[in-house]
Amino acid sequence: MTALLLLASALALGAAAAWRLPLRFYAFEYVATSVVVGLVGWTWLAFLVALVLPIVPAIVVTTVVATAGAVALVWPRRPRAEGFARLTSRGDRLLWGAVTAVTVVGLGRLFWTHSLISESDGIYSAGSSWADYGVHAAIASNVAESDSLTMDLPIASGERLTYPFLIDLLSGLLMRSGLSLHLSFFLPGVLLALAICQLVLGFSLRLFDHLGAAVTTLVLFLCTGSALGLSEAWSDWRDSDQGLFEFLGDLPRDYTTLSDRGAEVTNLVAHALLPQRTILFGLGVALVVFRLLQASRIGGASPVSTRLLLLAGGAVGLLPMAHPHSFLVCLGVLVVLTGEAALARRGLPRPHLAALGLALVLALPQLAWQQLANDHGTGGRFHWVWVKPEGQLVGEFWWHNFGLMGLLFLVVPLVLLRRREIGLLVWCVPFLAVLVVTQVYAFQPFEYDNLKLLYYVYFMGALFAGYLAVLAYRASRWTLLAAVPLAVVIAAPGALSITYEFGLHDRFASPEDEAVAAWVREHTEPDDVFLTTDRPNNPISALGGRPIVTGYIGWLYNFSIPYEERLAAVRAALAGRVDDPLVRKFAPDYLAVQAQEGPEWTVDTDALDALADAGRVAYANAGWTIYRLP
Template sequence: MLLIFLLSTLGALGLVGLFARRWTLGERLAAAVPLGNLLIGLIGLALASRLGMTPVAMGLAVVLSSAPALVWLRMGPRRRLVRVVRVSLGRMRQHLRTRGRQRVVLGIWYSVFLAFLLRFFWGACYADADGAIWTLNVANLGDLPLHIGIVRGFTVGENFPPDHPALLGARLTYPFIVDFTAALYVRGGASVPGAFFFQDATLVACTLYALWRLTRLFTRDSLAAHLALPLAVFCGGWGFLYIGGDWHLAPSGSLQEFLLHLPKSYTNDADRSLRWGNMLCVLLGTQRSIVLGMPLALTVVRLWWDGKRSGMWLAGLMVGLLPLGHVHTFASMSGVAALQALGSLRRDGFKAALHRWLPFFTLLVLGAVPSLAYMLLGSATHTENFRRFALGWDGGATDVVGWARFWLFNTGPFIPLLVLAALRAPQRVVAFYLPFLLCFIGPNVLQLAPWIWDNLKVLIYWYLLSVPLVAGLLAGWLKTPGLRVWTPLIALCCMAAGAVDAWHVATGSDKQQIFSPQEQRFGEAILAVTPPHAKILTAPAYIHPVYWAGRRMWLGYPGWLSSHGLVYKYREDALLAIYTAATPVEAEALLNQYEIDYIAITPRERGDIPSHGDNKKHLPLNETLFRQRYPVVAQQGEYVLFKVR
């Protein structure tokens, strides 16, 4: 795994060095790590689709993705790299040698902050001593099994070209490149939890450094850069005010018991109109594709800020390769780029704007067309579900006052602070920032995904680019005698709810098992007796051993399918009819019609079928029928697989 990571990052580092010659080593690495993940994922996918996930395909992917490092064979690029490394190491030694209270405080703060983040991302997916796979983040309960199913489909399921794990026969158009790269790591020797943790930790580190650097460039204030990271990571609103009223929900009534077993989320609770979920809990800890998209997006923003034509080539390449990486990041950056180009046209004139932006849009189009064609042409995804008018996002507001109240409640003091910061910021910073308001306005008037809450994947880019302005304002207040007393309290109000939710996850209050050892053994048994593209009938559950087997369900979890714009209703009706059939004739007619090969009966089916979907009569699972007519080909205790055809 480390060899694959290092070689792909080395190749991306060579590519970044060609177009961003004045960047520091930290800036180059923050761009190269996610770009390396993206490049080896795309190259590896193309090769695996033809050769399978064989050592030959993996070796070729590593060689091709690391090929840009050959640029260092030339004297000029090699000298520039050596100079950058020397300067960066020199600055690092200088900072370490500098003594003072500020250095000690910063050292302690970053040590605690990074240790907390490592604990958080380790808890996103981990294996106990007995091999059971768990998550500490209840928000990850519905997403983690999907990503595990995708990775296992690549590593052991021969899922090429990729089918959706939960809808056999439907092309997988959900942005999955980050999972394919994880699959390369797994084939390289890592466990699934190990690959996920390594990716999350390295990519989020790149995101945080890129945000730190952007804040430093926008504000020219190191204190603002330090404030930007907790403002971003612990984003939230006024939900923490409910804590006092919820204290009594603790079993013993003690503060310690309450803090270790928080009963609610204070950033994402629909019953309290809290929908602006904390970024760490509901995005970085669950939405693996956006973990890849964020550092790439911030790198592109940095290249725009530099404004150099050479950097525009790299920015266009990054955005153009993003659709299979994270389509919402691609859409966000493309829309903002159009507005940035229009602003450049107004300020600099047609020739200057064309000279600067033509490289970006050229590579964007050339890179995006193949991915978008793969995702859209012949896809089962209904794209009309991604472009509906829906005013007010997910707040349920019917008027402007209600909409404003929703946002002020969900983001706390952040928006008023942002307005003040924009009034005080330099003109160049404000002009550069204004196009990012598209990422706020768009999701508030359009439904950009079948599940409207997923608009958050675009809204977050408005927030991330607003953080440097607010951090700059707070840093200025901390240096003002009359305001420095109140500024920490204001900052705390911006971060308290998010910090409480992140603490809730880190303490393991909602620890959830994803795959037990028995379910994994049953999955391995399924893998041993079924061909890769077998049609397996299961309960439409989000956790099932079939995912661990790397096989695709005939019909899986409807929540995933509806949020991905896929139609599944006819299969849901047939599934219930088969499992609850009163006679063999009824069951066999449907089994033959849909050419089902295997049927699973596990605790999932016994629990889900009587109460699922349109089964209003709560008809029970007719297990006796299957046991009488079909042979058992795999079994682990209560987990049974029958062969139908």
């Protein structure tokens, strides 16, 4: 019940805040904005309160303040001065309804099955979510199990938490309020994903006033993927001796993850919205910011435009702790629009500069924390041509990844210049700048993570693909004979990736994993540290909420955390050397050993038996043994 009150207060706050925005919304756009503003705003408020209060009082205070804020924003209740826009034609309403129904059913099923769902033989996820949810669940479970917000990274005890964690904080607070791990992931995830879809439709409608263009944008954006995937799928089908529908019903692989050929543009749904939970906050807020900036841009030098600019600047400034990649994109858009305003006014655009200043003032403490909380930064560096394999030609790499969409990135500015649509060209510039930067600089140790920026470039491409399709259709309806096949070719790899994702079902935790996590929660303290081998689905951290010395080293590497000594400490403990200085350095309270450790780990059973004989076994089941350390 408490969790439902929490969610209700967050959504009420979002609805009230959106109600007061001086924007003429479509009804679906208003609902989507309410979801994003409410969930992100409530979580930020909870974070600030939890810095000074224990977790439970922080939940209560935040819920009360959010509810009071919602009432204050709409009291006394009066109609919106701007009213609501409507889809005027029956055909548009039917098209919107059909597209919305497909996204609700499709995304609803994917989020339900991927969000660590409990079944009779364990807990399940799928695909990339199976691996990524280990760190998200560790942070959320640690919040749910702790009495106060520690700001330590639970998958590397002793390290400060600089990973953008706001959405995991929300899930942790929902768990502490009574929801299961599954529902605490599913409800925010599906609400935000569906809101993002509606905001994409709304933003395209605002720019181009054509629902066909908006639907084209949404389809192409959701179906991002490496262009090479289509020819690879064709080759696999031709060699399979299967009918088309039989092949599509049981795809052999994901056709957007083709690392051996240097094709790494993965699908937005399967590899971002589902597993990378932080992008749900980031992309949602970014789309709201784009809408605010678009409205302020057409409003001229008016008080309303200034208000919208300041609201956008404030929203941008809150992004680093939610999703730094979205912060960089939104900051770039704001900078470009500030430059445009300066040229138009031939002077300083004070409202734009105020918005930019507000964004930086709010963001700098968060960025400083992420860079300086630990002594090793975030691992950014210059890197030529993104993830191009050594020896591959740049043109070949570009075509394998971007294909026709890559050509569109280059063609759109030329078309807009020729049509003298400078107002639309301004929306291209920051995203094209992002495309250039991602090809020469890696923001994290894994260059692959530049995709979090490239997805925005694909959003721009999808946005203007819809616009160009409508222009071509208006010139001649026969252009559909060319436009539709081109759209299918562009969208096919991503659509195949989503189709493949529906067929995945991977066990995240066994009954033994669940049992050891339950024992951990009931018999150890929230700040007790466990020494375990590195695995993404470690139940001690992901389900038990306890800090561990070393989580999956792929995460630690990408967070730029040194892990060699941590691995050495694990090896020493598995050899029975629990008094080794490396072990003592990390001050673990328990050693957790699986019955079947991976082949890369050497377990000295005689030494561990000696620990058992000394009475140090705290818990054991068929899959795990927990040793109490001195």
